[in-house]
Amino acid sequence: MPRDIWLIFRHQLRLTLGGWLGLVFGVLQPVLNLVLFGPLLGTYLGHDSWQIFVPGVLIQLSLLSAGLAGFGIVFDARFGVLERLRVTPASRLALLLGRVLTNTVVLLGQAVIVIAAGVAFGFRVPVAGLLIGLALLVPLAAGLAALSYAFALTLKRQELFAPLSSTFVVPMLLLSGAMLPMSAAPGWLDAVSRATPFRYGVEALRAAFAGHYASTTLAAGLGVSAAFAVAALAVGTRTFTRQHS
C-alpha cells in the first residue's frame, strides 16, 4: 500500500502543479488578505498585528485549499477516473491517502509563500516556531482534505459541492478567530468557537510562532488537530472503501 499511496501522490501532485494557475490563485487570495486587510488590522491591534494575523491567514489558507480539495474528485468521479482506479488492485485507502498527501504537501508549499509575504511586511518567527507551525498544519490539512473528499463522494447532487462547502468553510474561518482574536468576542460566540477544532489550531500557531513551545495552548492545539485528523481520516476511509457507489 505505501507504494500505491506514493504513486497516487506523485500523479496527483504532477497534475496539481501542471494546473499552476489554480495554485497561484489559491495562494493569491490569502496573500491579498495579508496585503489589503493586515495593515488595517495594525491600526487596531498595534504592531503585534502580524503575529496575530499571519497564523490566521494560514488557517484561512488551509480551509480554502484543503477544505475544498473534494472539488477535484467530483470531476474524477464524473470522468470515470475514480471508478477505473477502484477496479485496479490498489487499495481504496491508498487512493484516498495519496490524494490527501498531495493536498497536504501543496498546502505546506502555499503556507511557506504566505509566511514569506508576511515576513516582507514585518512578521517575525523563530525557525523552531516556524517548523512547529508547519507541522501543526499537516494534521489540519490532511483532516480537512479527507472530510472534503468524503463529502464530495457522498453528495448526490454534486453541483452543490462548492456552495455547500463554502457554507461550512466560511463560518469555520470566522469561528476560529483567524481574522480577529476570539478573546474579544462575547461569551456565547467564544463558547461556540471553542467547539470548532480550528480555534485551537489558530491559537497554537500563534503560540508556536511566538516561541511559547511549552505552553498548554500549543499542546492543546496539537492534540485537537491530531484528534481531528484521525476522526476525519476515519470518515474518509469509510466513504472511500464502501463498495457501493
Place this chain on the structure above:
Amino acid sequence: MDHVIEARGLAKSFTGTDAVRGVDLTVRAGEIVGFLGPNGAGKTTTLRMLTTLLRPTGGTATVAGHDLIADPAGVRRRIGYVAQGGSTNPSCTALQELVLQARLYRVPDARSRSLDLLADFDLADRAIGAMSGGQKRRLDIALGVVHRPAVVFLDEPTTGLDPQSRSALWEHIRRLRDQHGTTVFLTTHYLDEADALCDRILIIDQGRIVDEGSPDDLKARLAGDVVTTEIAGDPGRARAALADLAHVREVRVTGRTLRLTVEPGDRILIELTRALDAAGVEPLSIQHTRPTLDDVFLALTERKAAARAA
C-alpha cells in the same frame, strides 16, 4: 482454466427493485461474448457485479479463477474493466494515465509497456482533452488491458462513436482476442455490433437471461429467413401452393406480394419457384433476405409480450 467467468444465480436488488434476478452464465477462455439487451435490462449492473464494483445480493461467481465474493482483490488483479462513460482525466496526457495504471498493476517496465500500447492502439501521447471520441475510447481500452488481463469487460464500447471509429474499435477488440488470447465480455445494445464481433450472445431482458447462442444460431432459431415474392396471378392460389411446403413457416399476403418466413437453406428459392410453376402462378420478382439480430430481438420481445398478454 477453461471457464473464465462462471456465474450462478447472480442477483442484485436495490431498495425496492430487482435489477438483476438470478443470472447464470459461463464464458470460456478466448471467447468474445456479447451481452445484449435494452436499456435498463440489467447489463451494466451485471457487469459491475462481475468486476467487483457492486456487491451481489445473491448468487455466486468465479471470475478469472477467483471467487467474486471471497476474493475481490484477486479478481481485480486478473481482469480489465472499461466503463461506459470513459475513464480518463482530460488534463492528463495518454502516457501519464497509462503509466499510472501500469504501475498500479505492478507491470514491470511500466513506461515501455505504455509506449507499446500507444502504438498498438494508434494513439499519440497527447492531452486527453484534445483527443477525438474514438481516440479516447481506444485509450480507455488500452488502460483496461495494460496488465494483460485474462478477461476484459467492455461496457458499451462504441456508444456515441462515428461509423469509422466504431469499425476501427471493433478491429482492436478482435485483435485483443486473436493476438493475445484475451477473453472479451462486452455489453451493447447495437445488434450489428454483436453480430460483427461476438462468438456468442447472451440476451438479457428485465434482469434475466432470456436466450443465448451464436449470432447465426439465434437468427436461424428465432427469426428465420424471409422471402418476398410478387406474383402476376391469383394470390390465393399462390398462398395455397406455398403454405404447405416443408421449409415454409409462415405466409403473409399483402396485395400481390407474399412474405414468407422460411427455414434457412440454399435451395429454398428453387423449391419456391418450382411450387409456383406447378400451381401455374408466375412470379414477377423473388427476393431472399437473411435476418438481422434486430429481427431476433424483436421476435424475442414480441414473444414475451404475447406471453405476458396471455
